[in-house]
Amino acid sequence: MNNTTKPNNLAKPFLKWAGGKTQLISAIEQHLPQHISAIKDLTYIEPFIGSGAVFFWFVQKYNIKKAIINDINTDLINVYKVIKNKPEKLIEKLTQLEREYYALAFEEDRKNFFLEKRSEFNVKSDKEIDNAAFFIFLNRTCFNGLYRVNSKNLFNVPFGKYIKPKICDAQNLLATSKLLKNVTILNGDYTETAKHANKNSFFYFDPPYKPISKTSSFNAYAKDNFDDEQQNKLAAFTEQLTTKEHFWLLSNSDPKNLNPDDLFFDELYNKPANTILRVKARRMINSNAQKRGEINEILIMNYPIKML
Template identity: 30%
Template sequence: MAKPIKTILKWAGSKVRIIEQLRPHLPKSKRLVEPFAGSCAVMMNTDYEQYLIADVNQDLICFYNHIKDNDNGFISTLKQLFIDANNKTVFIKRRNDFNCDLWHSDPFLMLCIAYYRSSLFLYLNRHCYNGLCRYNSKGGFNVPFGRHKKPYFPENEIVAFADKARNADITCLEWQDTLSLVDFNDGVYCDPPYMGSGFTQYHTAGFSDADHEALASALKDINDIQGNPITVSNSPEATELYADLGFTIHEIDAPRTISATGNRKPAKEIIAVLEGVK
């Protein structure tokens, strides 16, 4: 069995380590729609003809689109940030650069230097604590320095992503807007911030229990009205929510790759499935 393809970014809840358990439950369709892009582990480890990859995190989507549009030039820019830069002083400076208010207040500057800011996004991800992506209420990236011995530069993963992304539309949208684009022949896979996880600030908007309920209901409606197959990953806390809506629930053991407490023992997860209706 071939090893799973690793992702460019470290990411809380990345599906790389459970892809073999997840793959049999993914929708059977020509195009896969993902409203929560995250690390893009599912796209990298499946073979749909087309993908619609979306996320509310604009930094994440800009980063992916820069790779898609110019992987070779972007790799050169990224590499420069990894040279002799694994120390706290450089990290804090670059995190401050990334959080500079000018990015948000000056559209022209944001357009001109967005390439550099996307480069900083990878630098911060690979040099920060546990590879977390976390923002404060003002939109500032606030993860501390990680003290890694030798941060990995994911060149092979960037090249593989650029190749895969040729068949993908990658866009920054709220999940509600992404679901409005689901066509009759699409399959949908959702990997939202997990219910009860306590970690929802991968974007300033967060993700509440009310959001979970709204998402589950919206997915049920899509299945009822259009017949699209639906797959959702979540924590066991979401079992009742999805079971009450008629989803088939599969429970799996998932290795922890990021843990604030240092606990790396496998955790229970669910895969909730609604079959497509033809």
């Protein structure tokens, strides 16, 4: 999967995503295993793919023999599979949605169109192309590009009031389809990804974040919340990977942003092989613009790093 694509044709994330990792890539790159670029037959595994910012960057930069991506969100994984296997049909449907949306001159009409497509999406028909197109359309037109569902697994993010958002990026969808051609796409529990690991595997974990304030819970993106118990189970899973000598790196929000005495992750990942770092990031998604700003995020890894 070594990149031979021209730089201006590189695939990039096709979704807006709360907690997307584009801004963390520089910090992640600085803290990868030493000599990772020299590892032969490297397998990249991302158990919580989301919008895939790190995946897109990693597999186009390093010499990857195999890549596995996974997510519990069936609707999201359907989008990846449709882009991989039927990009032209998806582009056709998205072009139609974009044309119809742009033709609406008034905000109320655009909102009604959005709500109509949100309802159609929530019906969950067996039309994989339509479902994928609605997913992308809603992502580009909903409030702040959030993905959130209620206890009935119904998408419930409100209208975003955008006049002319980019709904169909045909060039990027085709580049992404090409990139995904040899990627294994899974839809299940993250622990299942371990079956695809080998001696030269690197795992990147971007789980639903622990909320950084009492009101900023963006982790209800599947009907079952990723609570503290789930964070504990994930930590136990990473220990299993360490025992098997697989490299892994995990990112999460820093609870100390809210409470300086909160050592949740420091205590949870306090293992001999692990290193815990705090790096600066910007919180871009908040309904109150004054609350957007620089915060700490946590990087945890199970291998030695060169301290900068």
